[in-house]
Amino acid sequence: MQSITAEGLEANCIDIEAVIIQVQAGDKQAYRKILDQYERPMYTYCYYILKNHAETEDAVQEIFIRAFDNLHQYKRQASFSAWLYKVAYHHLVNVKKKRSRWFRMIEQCKERESERQFSQHETLVSELLTYLTAEERHILLLKAVEQYTFEEISEIMGIKSATIRKKYERLRTKLMERTCQKGDNAHGTYVPSK
Secondary structure (H helix, E strand, C coil): CCCCCHHHHHHHCCCHHHHHHHHHCCCHHHHHHHHHHHHHHHHHHHHHHHCCHHHHHHHHHHHHHHHHHCHHHCCCCCCHHHHHHHHHHHHHHHHHHHCCHHHHHHHHHHHHHHCCCCCHHHHHHHHHHHCCCHHHHHHHHHHHHCCCCHHHHHHHHCCCHHHHHHHHHHHHHHHHHHHHHHEEEECCEEEECC
16 A cells, blocks of 8 residues: 655645645635645644544644644745644644643543554554654654655754754664564564564
8 A cells, every 4th residue: 555645645636836826815715725635644643643633633723724824934945745744843842832741641541431442553553652752753753654854854843854864763773672572573573472
């Protein structure tokens, strides 16, 4: 199955720059095309960071509102997708900062009560993501899921490209070590211990 990234969508679906020009010229209805194209990948990105469907829906809505309100600041120096993810990154950092420890504990209890059963793979991925810091999760998702280059991630997060590259290597090592602790790692495939 081929992974669909925001960049791939941007290149294949619509001329995003033309849509941006329409929106900047006052055609608010044209913004719907941007929503249609980026809403799903943005939801996925936000969910992996927030791990709560209700908060994710709120965050995605707020990100698209902020993007619309600040579209006049978009410069074609970077791809629109990278610019949008930069808006999302900063919003998610703020959301995480605002959460109090008590609130997180309450939400975790609620989620455990109503949590549906995940497949073994989904459970493993979720468990491994808990061993990463918020910054590491952002880097991993932008690189592995959204398939941004280190330079694009650098621009999104405001961190030097070399630093992003080094942090990515460290988090990969961290995940591999954790995976090996959980079970044998055979040819890159997780094999649970019995």
